[in-house]
Amino acid sequence: MVTMRDMRRYRVENCSIERTLAVLGEKWTFLVLREAFNGVRRFADLQTRTGAPRQVLSARLSRLVDEGLLRKVPYQEPGQRQRDEYRLTEKGLDLYPIMIALMHWGDRYLADPEGPPVVVTHRDCGAPVALHLICEEGHEVGGPREATSHPGPGARLTALA
Amino acid sequence: MVTMRDMRRYRVENCSIERTLAVLGEKWTFLVLREAFNGVRRFADLQTRTGAPRQVLSARLSRLVDEGLLRKVPYQEPGQRQRDEYRLTEKGLDLYPIMIALMHWGDRYLADPEGPPVVVTHRDCGAPVALHLICEEGHEVGGPREATSHPGPGARLTALA
DNA sequence: GCATCTAAGTCTAGTTGACAGACTCAGATC
């Protein structure tokens, strides 16, 4: 059984993290997604709230639509022409754990002394939520020291000298 | 009680996600951290495995040390001079849920048909691990539709028109 | 038809960061 420490002799050519980063791996995209999770859908609102330059925002929205994380939905204000707003797809919604993880790390290490600026709660009972790493046997896994990485079924490895 | 949908009238000025992204929000930093979690510590290995240009890598390592996510630890190979390697601090290790979340989203939506290239398991029992969003009452929270965001104790909000 | 409106882009020149490749540095060793 090759463990990841042994895997220092190999490089994973099809790393999922790297593929995710190819879609997400820069600030403006994350901020757009943050606002999408906030229910913000329109260009001008996204632009105001993220602070992204309009060209950057346009490019990111286009990319996120192409990648299937956002979809365009036509809307029309009275007296105006039809326009599109942007909504999260299921694929986009599944980014939620990433957003929560980013927020909670920031809450812990970078927030002001008064505490977190935003609290996420369970809608049904009102209790604050947290991410837990749990194995299929139901054990709580406390962190990387209690976890082990192995090549998976799709592993494509390149040997290093 | 102001909910996040009401909070579309406000912008959070001290957003934790945004602060996290100021440290992390680009590809090379994430890839360096990925390798740090893999136990890779030395400049040349980090450079080979991430593919980062050396100048980029040097700048990222320096930044991550300044931000307290990595620390330098001196080492010396026989016949060579003393050098530094880079290890994760506790603050850096706490990024683990982010890395797992990125990996699992990529596994689901971007991996090859054969399946994930890397499987993370619980060290003690060998079962695969997954992130779960759980509230303090112990309920499983399935996703954003079952969660609500509120201003927290540190909230600094700016009204929008 | 023309003018006006408004939100969603697109354009442009300057700035900043990434990039490839070459080069330098700093101790240990002979």
Add this chain to the structure above:
DNA sequence: GATCTGAGTCTGTCAACTAGACTTAGATGC
């Protein structure tokens, strides 16, 4: 001093970001 080796640093080119200005496309009214 010469050689070695790993960890950077340097440089000119290219790509992306940025601020600000401008354009576009339908609806509406005259």
